Amino acid sequence: MEALQIQHISKHYNGKTAVNDVSFSVSKGEIFGLIGPDGAGKTTILRVLTTLLLPDRGSATVDGLDVVNDYKQIRNRIGYMPGRFSLYPDLSIEENLNFFATVFNTTVEENYHLIKDIYVQIEPFKKRRAGKLSGGMKQKLALCCALIHKPVVLFLDEPTTGVDPVSRKEFWEMLKQLKQQQITIVVSTPYMDEANLCDRIALIQNGKLLSVDTPENITGSYPDTLYAIKAGNMHHLLKLLSTWDAVLSSHAFGEFAHVSFTNSNINEAEVISHLQQQGLENIDLKKITATIEDSFINLLNN
Amino acid sequence: MRTIRFLLQKEFRQIFRNKSILLLVMVMPVIQLIVLPLAANYEVRNINIAVIDNDHSSYSQQLISKITASGYFRLTGYDYSFKDALHHIEADKADLVLEIPHGFERNLVRENSQQLFIAVNAINGTKANLGGAYLGSIIRDYNDDIRLRLTSQAKFNQVPVIQITSSNWFNVQLNYRIFMVPGILAILVTMIGGFLTALNIVKEKEVGTIEQINVTPIKKHHFILGKLIPFWILGNVVFTLGLGVAWAVYGIVPQGSLALLYCFTAIYLLAVLGFGLLISTYCDTQQQAMFIMFFFMMIFILMGGLFTPIDSMPDWAKTVSRFNPLSYLIEVMRMIILKGSGFRDITRQLITIGVFALILNSWAILNYKKTS
Numbered sequence: 001m002e003a004l005q006i007q008h009i010s011k012h013y014n015g016k017t018a019v020n021d022v023s024f025s026v027s028k029g030e031i032f033g034l035i036g037p038d039g040a041g042k043t044t045i046l047r048v049l050t051t052l053l054l055p056d057r058g059s060a061t062v063d064g065l066d067v068v069n070d071y072k073q074i075r076n077r078i079g080y081m082p083g084r085f086s087l088y089p090d091l092s093i094e095e096n097l098n099f100f101a102t103v104f105n106t107t108v109e110e111n112y113h114l115i116k117d118i119y120v121q122i123e124p125f126k127k128r129r130a131g132k133l134s135g136g137m138k139q140k141l142a143l144c145c146a147l148i149h150k151p152v153v154l155f156l157d158e159p160t161t162g163v164d165p166v167s168r169k170e171f172w173e174m175l176k177q178l179k180q181q182q183i184t185i186v187v188s189t190p191y192m193d194e195a196n197l198c199d200r201i202a203l204i205q206n207g208k209l210l211s212v213d214t215p216e217n218i219t220g221s222y223p224d225t226l227y228a229i230k231a232g233n234m235h236h237l238l239k240l241l242s243t244w245d246a247v248l249s250s251h252a253f254g255e256f257a258h259v260s261f262t263n264s265n266i267n268e269a270e271v272i273s274h275l276q277q278q279g280l281e282n283i284d285l286k287k288i289t290a291t292i293e294d295s296f297i298n299l300l301n302n
Numbered sequence: 303m304r305t306i307r308f309l310l311q312k313e314f315r316q317i318f319r320n321k322s323i324l325l326l327v328m329v330m331p332v333i334q335l336i337v338l339p340l341a342a343n344y345e346v347r348n349i350n351i352a353v354i355d356n357d358h359s360s361y362s363q364q365l366i367s368k369i370t371a372s373g374y375f376r377l378t379g380y381d382y383s384f385k386d387a388l389h390h391i392e393a394d395k396a397d398l399v400l401e402i403p404h405g406f407e408r409n410l411v412r413e414n415s416q417q418l419f420i421a422v423n424a425i426n427g428t429k430a431n432l433g434g435a436y437l438g439s440i441i442r443d444y445n446d447d448i449r450l451r452l453t454s455q456a457k458f459n460q461v462p463v464i465q466i467t468s469s470n471w472f473n474v475q476l477n478y479r480i481f482m483v484p485g486i487l488a489i490l491v492t493m494i495g496g497f498l499t500a501l502n503i504v505k506e507k508e509v510g511t512i513e514q515i516n517v518t519p520i521k522k523h524h525f526i527l528g529k530l531i532p533f534w535i536l537g538n539v540v541f542t543l544g545l546g547v548a549w550a551v552y553g554i555v556p557q558g559s560l561a562l563l564y565c566f567t568a569i570y571l572l573a574v575l576g577f578g579l580l581i582s583t584y585c586d587t588q589q590q591a592m593f594i595m596f597f598f599m600m601i602f603i604l605m606g607g608l609f610t611p612i613d614s615m616p617d618w619a620k621t622v623s624r625f626n627p628l629s630y631l632i633e634v635m636r637m638i639i640l641k642g643s644g645f646r647d648i649t650r651q652l653i654t655i656g657v658f659a660l661i662l663n664s665w666a667i668l669n670y671k672k673t674s
Contacts, residue, residue, distance in 0.1 A: 050517050072519065080517040086510035090319050091312065102308040103518045145514070 002061075003028045003153050003184035004049060009058035011044050018044040020207040021058070026153075026186060026200070031179055033198030034188040035292070041207040042188035043083060046157050049186065050080045063152045076104065079151035083158040085138045089131025093122055093141055096130050097148060104149030114181060115144040118174055136167040143174065147183075154178065156187040160194065172197045192293040203296050210299040215292055222290035222298060224248060224260035227268075230284040231275065240278055251297060258294055305520060309528030317532060323498070331490045331540050335547040339482045349433040352379030352387040352396035359407035361448075368444050369400070374436050384421075391423045398422055398433050411452065472557075472640045479552050484635035485608040487544040492602065492628050495537040495571050497595055499578030502529060503670075504591040507582075526667050530575050537571040538564070548639075557642030563635070566648060570631050570655050576662030577627070583669040602628040627658050 005025040011018045019041040026032040034042045047053035049062055051071035060067045065074050087096045097119075101108045112119075122140050125133065130141060139159060146154060156175075160168045172194065175185055187198070195201045196215045203210040203218070211218055231237040238257055241250040246266065250259040261271075272283050290298075318324060351369065355362050370377050375398075379390040390396035401419035410416040420437060424430040473480050506512040515525065541564075548554040556563055578595070585591040605612075605619060606628040612620060623629045630651045637643035645652075 052513065052516055075517055075519045078517065080514070082510060082513045084510045084513075086512075086514045088312070088316065088511055089509065090316050095312070095315065099308060099312050100514075100518070103305060103515075103520050105304070105519075 001028045002026065003030065004060070004062045004186070006045070006049070006060045007058055009045070009048055009055045009060055011041075011048065011053065011056050017207050019048075019055075022204075022207070022209050023058075024202050024209065024212045026184060028184055029179060029182050030199045031175060031185045031187065031197070033195055033201040034186065034204060035190075035192060035195050035201050035296070036188075036204035037190055039206075040204040042204060043157055044207075045204075046080075046155050046186070046188060050078060050155050051075060052080075076149070077152045079146035079149070079154040081142050081146045081154075081156045081159060083161065085130075085142060087130045087138075087142060087145060090129060092127050092129050093133070094126040096141060097144055100145040101148045106149050108148060111148055111150045114147050114150055114178075117177060118147075119144050135163060136170075139163060139167065139171065140174075143171075147178070151183065153184045153186065156185065158188055158190065160189060160191065168194075192291070192296060195292040201292070203292075203299060205296075205300055210296070218295045219290045219292060222295050224298075225264045226288050226290050226294060227259050227261075227271075228253070228256040228284075228286050228288045229259055229271075229275075230256050230282075231280040232282040233280060236278075237275070237280055240275065240280070244274075246274075249298070249301065251294075253291075253293070258288070305524050306527060306531075309520070309524065310531055313528055313532040317536070327494055327498075327536055327540060328543065331487075331494070331544050332547055334490060335483065335486060335544055336551055338486050339479045339552070346429050346432040346436075347374055349375050349398060349429060349436070350378040350390075350396045351375045351398045351400060351433075351437075352381055352390045353377060354381050354384055354387050354399065354401040356404040357402050357406035361407035361410060362402045365402065365441070365444055369437065369440055372436070372440055374433075388421075391421070394423075396423070397426075397429055398437060400437065410448065414452075480554055480640060481636070482608075483548045483552055483554055484639045485606075485632045487541070487548065488628060488631040488635050489603055489606070489608065490544060491537055491541050491567065491571065492574050492631065493599060494540050495533055495574040496578045496599065497592075498536065499529060499533045499575045500581045500585075500591045500595045501588050502533070503579065503582035504585050504588050507585075508587055522667055522670060526579065526663075526670065529579065530572070530663075533575055533578075534568075534571050537575070538567065541567050541571075554639060556639045558638035558644060562645055562648070563638045566634050566638070566652060566655070567631070569652065569659055570627065573627050573655050573659035573662055576659055576666055579666035580662055580669065583666055602626050605629070606632050608632055627655060630655050 002025045007023050009022045010020055022041070022045060034045060036042055044053065048055050048060055048067060051067050051074050054068060062074050063077050065077075067074060088099070091099065097108055101111075118140050122133075122137050122144075125137065130138065133141065143156075143159070146156075160171055163171065175187065175197075178185060189195075198215065200212065200214050201218065202212045213221075229237065229241070234252075234255070234257070238250065238252055241247050241257060241259055246261055246263065248260045248262045250257050268285055268287075272285055275283050353366055353369075355366065366377070369375050378395050379387060381387040381390070384399070384401060387396065387399040387401070391399060399419075399421040401421075403417065403419070406416055406418075418441060420434065422430045422434050503512075506515070545556070545563075577598075581594050581598075582591055585594065601622075604610075605615070605623045605626055607623065612623050612629060615623065634643075634648050634651050637648060
């Protein structure tokens with residue numbers, strides 16, 4: 001069963017294309033990631049799905065309801081956490097939560113089981129005004145407020161942007177727990193490393209979908225054999241790789257360069273000796289499996 | 303209903319937490335009502351006058367002492383030539399120059415007529431106008447005195463004289479404060495109602511909370527009502543405070559029905575709040591809302607009939623001021639408070655303001671979109 005479906009959605013702002021002919025669907029109980037750099041169109045897609053934005057073309061359904069015609073019913077069934085903290089800064093944690101429970105015609109007690117694990121972490125500060133909370137606590141409060149009416153689908157717009165690594169990890173743990181409660185989660189993020197935490201992902205660039213699949217299938221379908229190469233003088237190595245005609249593609253990845261060759265059966269010893277001839281030392285070469293980022297760059301180049 | 307109740311609860315919590323706004327709403331009207339009517343004085347006092355007395359007679363002395371004794375004038379120069387006196391005007395030390403010609407007393411007694419020369423510094427129009435008029439009436443008065451003294455009783459009676467006696471209705475002593483206070487109160491109610499509403503929704507836009515509200519099933523009119531009601535109540539509180547100050551400080555007690563006054567203000571506030579809401583739906587930042595509101599407020603205030611009567615404006619300005627809600631409030635406030643007008647007298651204004659309220663609020667609701 002599909003939790004939501006998007007068909008040929010396009011949206012322009014003042015003649016500039018933000019989203020161009022995007023189609024995908026998300027199954028019930030899935031964590032679905034929209035992965036792409038800033039300005040790729042992730043927020044626009046989320047705003048169409050949360051009925052905040054009318055698409056120029058195409059149609060979309062959430063929980064079987066049309067985003068344009070049945071927007072009123074949809075608003076009862078979804079939770080949305082915008083990229084920017086948007087709760088009332090002058091109301092306390094408790095008051096914000098009660099307020100959002102009330103506007104959805106429910107009470108905090110009714111769905112407390114959903115938010116319990118998250119809420120207990122911020123409960124000691126429940127009298128504190130939301131504007132005075134730390135970034136991580138704001139995030140947790142926002143998640144609680146988006147969950148308090150037991151939404152069928154939860155939309156999270158870049159929930160981990162600007163959050164420290166530990167809180168980011170915690171946040172994804174929370175999402176996994178929510179998945180157990182049969183809540184479908186659509187999350188956008190610019191971080192490629194978070195892609196592996198999703199069940200399925202859509203890679204987006206410049207408003208176009210590059211690929212929609214499970215992270216494993218996307219990395220598995222990387223067409224070439226990939227090597228990680230390291231040398232004493234990385235700068236020299238990268239320069240060399242970019243001019244060598246045997247190289248298909250090369251990118252710097254932390255302390256390594258990820259390289260694929262035109263001849264996929266190239267001899268590793270040959271590569272090392274070629275590089276040594278060019279004056280490089282301490283060469284380290286190993287075969288690796290592609291990451292999401294490799295796949296993304298590969299898809300971009302095609 | 304439950305939603306509205308909670309929206310109101312939220313709104314009031316926010317208002318009561320924002321101490322500076324609360325202070326502004328409560329203290330500003332009180333202070334302004336106490337300070338402004340005292341300062342905005344139509345009566346011009348302390349007009350500086352320079353006198354050139356070429357006659358040095360007892361008559362000219364009498365005239366000068368009569369002028370200075372009136373309390374309106376301050377003798378700041380006693381010169382010997384017009385040129386000297388003009389220097390006083392140029393240095394802004396004199397507003398008026400009175401030149402008494404040589405032979406003033408002699409000609410007056412012998413030939414029964416004499417001329418005086420008055421020069422007025424017209425840079426400050428109000429002061430010049432009033433100063434000239436005051437001086438004119440003092441001289442006329444002086445003239446009557448002399449005629450009484452010089453002319454024989456019988457002869458004097460032969461001159462037909464029209465005696466004019468005027469009485470001031472509704473403001474017996476022509477006290478400008480009684481006239482100004484209701485008007486200033488009208489402006490205060492308008493400013494507080496209009497600005498607070500305009501800025502409030504825009505603030506939700508700026509902070510981003512409107513996004514979160516928009517994805518909830520809150521209905522448009524619930525949201526708008528949730529914004530209108532708190533500020534409507536605040537507006538009424540300010541109005542009540544203002545009436546209290548008017549009574550306590552100036553002793554102004556409405557001649558007409560208090561209920562009618564509140565009834566009109568209630569509807570008027572709806573119109574002003576609707577206007578504020580309308581502006582807020584067109585703006586994205588508080589700065590924009592502030593400046594647009596300011597633009598309209600200036601027009602409302604200066605063309606509202608408080609400082610200059612609408613009847614003396616050119617026709618196009620009269621037409622414009624018919625679309626100025628503030629002019630109706632000022633008019634009705636004066637009618638009810640000073641004149642004691644009843645429901646029948648203000649029906650026209652009541653209907654007009656009702657139409658304003660209806661149009662502005664519908665427009666605001668239509669223009670407030672939850673989906674872009």
